[in-house]
Amino acid sequence: MEAIEELAVQPCTSSLYLRPFRLSYRQNGTKKFWDFMRTHDSVSILIFNTSRQCFVVVKQFRPAVYMCEVERHQPQVFQNQDKESFPSLENPLPAVVGVTYELCAGIVDKPGLSLEETACEEVLEECGYRVSIADLRRITSYRSGVGVTGSRQTLFYAEVNDQMRTSGGGGQPEEGELIEVVEIPLGESMKFAYDETFPKTMGVIFSFMWFHNNIAPKLPKK
Amino acid sequence: MEAIEELAVQPCTSSLYLRPFRLSYRQNGTKKFWDFMRTHDSVSILIFNTSRQCFVVVKQFRPAVYMCEVERHQPQVFQNQDKESFPSLENPLPAVVGVTYELCAGIVDKPGLSLEETACEEVLEECGYRVSIADLRRITSYRSGVGVTGSRQTLFYAEVNDQMRTSGGGGQPEEGELIEVVEIPLGESMKFAYDETFPKTMGVIFSFMWFHNNIAPKLPKK
Numbered sequence: 001m002e003a004i005e006e007l008a009v010q011p012c013t014s015s016l017y018l019r020p021f022r023l024s025y026r027q028n029g030t031k032k033f034w035d036f037m038r039t040h041d042s043v044s045i046l047i048f049n050t051s052r053q054c055f056v057v058v059k060q061f062r063p064a065v066y067m068c069e070v071e072r073h074q075p076q077v078f079q080n081q082d083k084e085s086f087p088s089l090e091n092p093l094p095a096v097v098g099v100t101y102e103l104c105a106g107i108v109d110k111p112g113l114s115l116e117e118t119a120c121e122e123v124l125e126e127c128g129y130r131v132s133i134a135d136l137r138r139i140t141s142y143r144s145g146v147g148v149t150g151s152r153q154t155l156f157y158a159e160v161n162d163q164m165r166t167s168g169g170g171g172q173p174e175e176g177e178l179i180e181v182v183e184i185p186l187g188e189s190m191k192f193a194y195d196e197t198f199p200k201t202m203g204v205i206f207s208f209m210w211f212h213n214n215i216a217p218k219l220p221k222k
Numbered sequence: 223m224e225a226i227e228e229l230a231v232q233p234c235t236s237s238l239y240l241r242p243f244r245l246s247y248r249q250n251g252t253k254k255f256w257d258f259m260r261t262h263d264s265v266s267i268l269i270f271n272t273s274r275q276c277f278v279v280v281k282q283f284r285p286a287v288y289m290c291e292v293e294r295h296q297p298q299v300f301q302n303q304d305k306e307s308f309p310s311l312e313n314p315l316p317a318v319v320g321v322t323y324e325l326c327a328g329i330v331d332k333p334g335l336s337l338e339e340t341a342c343e344e345v346l347e348e349c350g351y352r353v354s355i356a357d358l359r360r361i362t363s364y365r366s367g368v369g370v371t372g373s374r375q376t377l378f379y380a381e382v383n384d385q386m387r388t389s390g391g392g393g394q395p396e397e398g399e400l401i402e403v404v405e406i407p408l409g410e411s412m413k414f415a416y417d418e419t420f421p422k423t424m425g426v427i428f429s430f431m432w433f434h435n436n437i438a439p440k441l442p443k444k
Contacts, residue, residue: 005248012242015257018370020234020242021300023285026227027400034285035237037259037370038293038300063245063256064372065365071260078243078260100368140416142424143287146322148240148259149370150286153424178249194362202364202375206428213431 002061002178004095008088009067009077039149040107043119043156046139046207047104047127048215051162054183055211056127057204058169059101061178065199066098101182101200103207105153119156127181128169129160139210155207157215184208186216224283224400226317230310231289231299261371262329265341265378268361268429269326269349270437273384276405277433278349279426281323282393283400287421288320323404323422325429327375341378349403350391351382361432377429379437406430408438 012018019038026032047056070077070093077089106122108115116133123131137157144153171179184192190212192198193205234240246255269278292299292315299311328344330337338355345353359379366375393401406414412434414420415427 003248003250006253007245007247009243009245012244012257015242015244017257018240018242018259019300020237020240021231021289022234022237023229023231023289025229025285026225027283028225030400031228035234035239036286036289037240038289039370041290061249062365062368062372063247064258064370065368066372067243067245067258067260068263068372068374078241098372100365102368140427141418142422142427143284143322144424145367146284146287146324146423148261148286150284150288150290150320152290178252196363200364201368202366202424202428205362205364206424206431209428209431209435213435 002095002099004061004066004092004098006088007092010087036147037149039145039151040109041115041151042105042107042144042153043115043122044103044105044153044203044207045119045123045136045156045158046211047123047129047158047160048186048211049160049162049183052183053186055186055189055208056104056129056160057101057182057184058104058126059099059180059182060171061095061098062100063098065100066093066095069093069097097199099199101198101204103155103201103203105203115154116156119154119158123158123160124166124169126169126171126179128167129158129164130166131158131160131164135159139207153203155203157207157211224317224321226283226288226314226320228310229314232309258369259371261367261373262331263337263373264327264329264366264375265337265344266325266327266375266425266429267341267345267358267378267380268433269345269351269380269382270408270433271382271384271405274405275408277408277411277430278326278351278382279323279404279406280326280348280391281321281402281404283317283320284322285320287322288315288317291315291319319421321421323420323426325377325423325425327425337376338378341376341380345380345382346388346391348391348393348401350389351380351386352388353380353382353386357381361429375425377425379429379433
């Protein structure tokens with residue numbers, strides 16, 4: 001699995017990625033404010049490979065998840081850290097506690113690209129399958145966060161087969177993406193979805209259940 | 223609905239609520255860093271009222287969601303804002319674009335309170351029903367975010383009836399919570415779940431579907 005070394009953490013005073021803002025307002029007469037982060041909308045794609053009757057998901061090391069687990073085990077990890085020092089983590093937890101299973105997904109940040117075009121790009125980059133817009137079925141959209149971020153995520157379903165695979169996927173290493181493509185056999189998928197020893201997003205659980213309700217009954221019998 | 227007035231936005235340089243950190247590390251030999259936010263784990267509760275055969279959810283104004291919609295309509299809203307000025311929003315959108323439907327939920331931040339105890343407190347505070355730990359069924363847990371935050375959310379199911387209602391709910395006004403309790407009739411719930419004109423979290427859609435798969439078949443016929 002992942003080799004994660006030389007871990008160090010520090011407060012972050014300025015970031016290209018985290019863009020905090022404060023909204024002040026009066027709600028039903030009461031003066032309030034709320035701090036939030038600007039984010040991009042995103043797309044997420046449930047991929048089912050009909051050749052091998054499996055779901056195609058991605059697995060990656062997530063620093064935010066890892067640090068939640070570190071804090072759970074070492075509650076003092078964020079204390080005593082000023083903005084100058086950058087202390088190394090002592091006795092770091094194994095990287096696997098920060099590795100999550102997720103649907104193929106990506107943010108919508110390229111001007112002129114539709115949600116569907118963005119979804120096709122992500123399927124190719126992350127999972128190595130060439131799909132067209134006609135291969136996508138829109139499932140629904142929802143808010144991916146409501147407290148800190150408030151962006152909208154649109155969920156698609158894409159059926160693929162082995163002939164559509166053009167590469168191994170894995171994301172864009174030049175952008176620092178290190179993504180592992182994982183196949184979850186259909187027959188084991190609901191057991192996997194509810195097995196809490198595999199850290200995952202709600203999107204995986206929801207979309208697997210959606211498939212079992214909406215697609216599985218129509219699959220050709222083998 | 224909500225009266226939201228005197229809206230103004232500014233960059234946020236220091237916040238009690240947003241706590242940004244940077245993790246630096248070496249992954250498979252490559253030096254990397256990731257900016258993330260410290261957050262608390264949370265609980266979320268699907269509430270079904272058997273007396274009236276409806277789901278009980280909450281509805282509230284979410285500044286982060288509102289500002290996403292503002293930026294969609296006025297992409298320049300975050301530009302030209304330095305840290306001193308605090309400009310008012312011109313021609314603000316109606317508050318309703320920032321109002322979302324969500325499951326009853328809360329963060330786990332009280333030392334010594336279990337997930338189940340936290341869930342019972344939230345059901346009482348937000349929705350006005352007195353439930354005991356024995357009334358809760360754990361559905362599963364998952365990561366509520368993997369990019370910016372990495373915290374774990376645990377989802378419970380609670381069956382309530384009119385006799386268990388002790389107040390109107392609505393959250394803690396002294397903490398600035400202004401929450402509206404909303405009932406979604408069972409018969410309309412899946413239509414509601416997939417109606418994208420009602421902004422909502424994935425938790426609502428997922429848990430309604432979970433109920434239809436796991437609880438509805440066992441409900442006494444009326």
